[in-house]
Amino acid sequence: MNYYVLTLFPEMIRQAVDTSILGRAIRSGRISVDTVNIRDFSVNKHNRVDDYPYGGGAGMVMEAEPVCRAVEAAEERIGKKSRVVYLTPQGRVLNQTIVEELAREENLILLCGHYEGIDERVLEQKVTDYLSIGDYVLTGGELGALVLIDAVSRFVPGVLSNEESSQFESLQDNLLEYPHYTRPEIWRGKCVPEILLSGDHRKIEAWRYEKSVERTRERRPDLLQHSYHVTGCWFGGDIQRRAACGLTDSVSRYGAYLDLDRKKLRKQGKVFGSRELLIFVLDPGAEIPEDGQPWRNLQGRNTPLVLAAGESAKGLPRMAEELAARGFAPIAVFENGCGAEKQAEQALEIRKKLEAFWRCQKEESL
Numbered sequence: 001m002n003y004y005v006l007t008l009f010p011e012m013i014r015q016a017v018d019t020s021i022l023g024r025a026i027r028s029g030r031i032s033v034d035t036v037n038i039r040d041f042s043v044n045k046h047n048r049v050d051d052y053p054y055g056g057g058a059g060m061v062m063e064a065e066p067v068c069r070a071v072e073a074a075e076e077r078i079g080k081k082s083r084v085v086y087l088t089p090q091g092r093v094l095n096q097t098i099v100e101e102l103a104r105e106e107n108l109i110l111l112c113g114h115y116e117g118i119d120e121r122v123l124e125q126k127v128t129d130y131l132s133i134g135d136y137v138l139t140g141g142e143l144g145a146l147v148l149i150d151a152v153s154r155f156v157p158g159v160l161s162n163e164e165s166s167q168f169e170s171l172q173d174n175l176l177e178y179p180h181y182t183r184p185e186i187w188r189g190k191c192v193p194e195i196l197l198s199g200d201h202r203k204i205e206a207w208r209y210e211k212s213v214e215r216t217r218e219r220r221p222d223l224l225q226h227s228y229h230v231t232g233c234w235f236g237g238d239i240q241r242r243a244a245c246g247l248t249d250s251v252s253r254y255g256a257y258l259d260l261d262r263k264k265l266r267k268q269g270k271v272f273g274s275r276e277l278l279i280f281v282l283d284p285g286a287e288i289p290e291d292g293q294p295w296r297n298l299q300g301r302n303t304p305l306v307l308a309a310g311e312s313a314k315g316l317p318r319m320a321e322e323l324a325a326r327g328f329a330p331i332a333v334f335e336n337g338c339g340a341e342k343q344a345e346q347a348l349e350i351r352k353k354l355e356a357f358w359r360c361q362k363e364e365s366l
């Protein structure tokens with residue numbers, strides 16, 4: 001990932017990115033951070049880049065021309081079309097989904113404003129994304145750019161070591177992380193929860209999930225409104241099972257698995273709620289057993305659904321329709337493969353679709 005930061009204070013960017021994990025990532029060539037000093041593109045003999053606002057009012061406004069030339073300088077260095085992110089309190093608030101989406105870019109141009117803002121005309125011409133880092137007031141865009149660089153770089157392969165990278169992100173499932181403990185077992189009279197010493201991994205998992213939910217309810221009840229439970233199910237063989245489990249694990253820390261090939265399950269069926277997500281992987285070429293289709297006893301209650309199948313999938317849209325008639329809301333249908341290479345891409349797509357789904361639900365209920 002190559003970042004191009006356009007700013008009046010390049011040393012502020014350099015200071016931060018040459019340190020710690022980002023510094024290491026730069027030295028190993030996994031990321032690069034180029035700074036472009038907007039002042040170098042001043043069109044004024046006093047090197048000024050700001051002027052009074054038309055219409056009056058407080059503060060100064062950054063001129064369009066130097067900003068435009070700075071963007072073009074970055075575009076020339078890159079040599080192809082890339083996103084231009086303007087850090088501004090008026091942007092969409094950055095979140096983990098946006099971070100992961102940005103991490104898929106090869107180059108990012110980050111524009112940092114100062115003073116009251118930047119002449120609207122150059123923004124209209126050059127900016128592709130308006131992003132804020134939260135609802136509070138900063139003195140300029142540099143800290144926003146740094147926050148973005150830090151969060152995005154974690155998703156660049158090789159930036160985090162195995163130790164540092166967690167397979168599971170804290171915000172998966174929209175739940176906070178469970179509490180952590182290390183030695184000593186008793187510290188100033190306080191014990192480590194007994195269950196963590198039991199060695200019973202199923203129980204430990206269940207306890208951690210419970211703690212995650214409890215903690216989210218206490219500290220971030222707003223997140224809980226968007227929490228969901230993921231079930232990955234499959235119909236077919238090992239390939240489908242692996243795809244279903246892989247996809248489930250990449251969107252959820254606490255996902256469940258369901259083998260639709262099991263006769264018993266086909267008989268008893270299962271009803272999913274609206275706070276669940278069903279990921280359904282099948283091989284549409286597989287022989288469908290006489291006692292019905294694999295979805296025969298699956299029922300949704302407005303349950304978001306992801307359907308995926310192997311390369312030769314044909315009947316998928318029809319299956320999506322049938323499942324829709326059974327109470328599922330198809331949010332994504334992947335017809336062309338569900339291998340490991342595609343997994344990260346599909347997981348991100350699922351998360352984006354799911355967020356849109358929740359947004360829709362919320363609007364409908366208003």
Ligand code: 9D3
Binds near residue numbers: 114132134136
């Ligand atoms: C004091 C000026 N404000 C008018 C009431 C508008 C204003 C302009 C520029 C407020 C802050 C800034 C500088 N902030 C950023 O450039 C910025 C920012 C932020 O302030 N909050 C959250 N995210 C970001 S990203 C860039």
